[in-house]
Amino acid sequence: MKKFTIYKQSDQMDCGPTCLRMVAKHYGKHFSLQRLREICGINREGVSMLGISQAAEKLGMRTHGSRITLDQLKEIKLPAILHWKQNHFVVLHKITSGISTGSKRGKESAFHIADPAGASIKYGQSDFLQNWLQTKENGHSKGIALTLEPSPAFYEEAGDKQGALSFSYLVGYLFQYKKLVFQLLAGLLVGSLLQLI
Structure with a gap:
C-alpha cells in the first residue's frame, strides 16, 4: 500500500482545502491549494463541510457527508474527511486493529489521521472518539464524516502542474x-x- 501524502496548511483557514488536496493526491491528482481555496468558497471563518463537498464534486468526485457512528465509520471507504474537535478538518486514511490498551478490554482499533496542521497521528479509539464525536442521536454518539470517491470525470479533470508557483x-x-x-x-x-x- 502506498504511503499517504500529507500536505501542510498554510494558515488556520486552509484545513478544509488542504484535506481535499490530500484526498485528491491519494487518487492520483495534484491540485494547487490556491485552486482548491477558490472552489471551496473559503472566507474569514474558513470553509464548511458543504463547501468541501461541493468543491470535490466540481473536481469530479462523488461525495456523501453525514453524521455516523463509530461502527458505520469503520465500514466506509477511506480516505474520508472528518470534522475534528468541532473546528477543524482532518483526513482519516487508515484504520488498523491491534493497539494494546493495557486493560481488560485487550486491543482496540488505531485510527491513522493526516492532520493538515502538519502531522500524521495514530490515535487509539478512546482518544479518537474524544476528538471526533460531536452529538448524540437516539442514544448513539455520532461524528461528521465526508466520504469521497472519484468518478470517471475526476480522472478527466486536468490537475495542476506540481511545484509550479x-x-x-x-x-x-x-x-x-x-x-x-x-x-x-x-x-x-x-x-x-x-x-x-
Whole structure:
C-alpha cells in the first residue's frame, strides 16, 4: 500500500482545502491549494463541510457527508474527511486493529489521521472518539464524516502542474510578511553599503 501524502496548511483557514488536496493526491491528482481555496468558497471563518463537498464534486468526485457512528465509520471507504474537535478538518486514511490498551478490554482499533496542521497521528479509539464525536442521536454518539470517491470525470479533470508557483501567489504570500521582507531588504542594503566602506 502506498504511503499517504500529507500536505501542510498554510494558515488556520486552509484545513478544509488542504484535506481535499490530500484526498485528491491519494487518487492520483495534484491540485494547487490556491485552486482548491477558490472552489471551496473559503472566507474569514474558513470553509464548511458543504463547501468541501461541493468543491470535490466540481473536481469530479462523488461525495456523501453525514453524521455516523463509530461502527458505520469503520465500514466506509477511506480516505474520508472528518470534522475534528468541532473546528477543524482532518483526513482519516487508515484504520488498523491491534493497539494494546493495557486493560481488560485487550486491543482496540488505531485510527491513522493526516492532520493538515502538519502531522500524521495514530490515535487509539478512546482518544479518537474524544476528538471526533460531536452529538448524540437516539442514544448513539455520532461524528461528521465526508466520504469521497472519484468518478470517471475526476480522472478527466486536468490537475495542476506540481511545484509550479505563480508570481501572484508568491507576491500574495510575501505580502503577508511585508514587515519582515522590508527588514530583510533593509539589512541587505546596509550590509552591502558596509562592504563598500
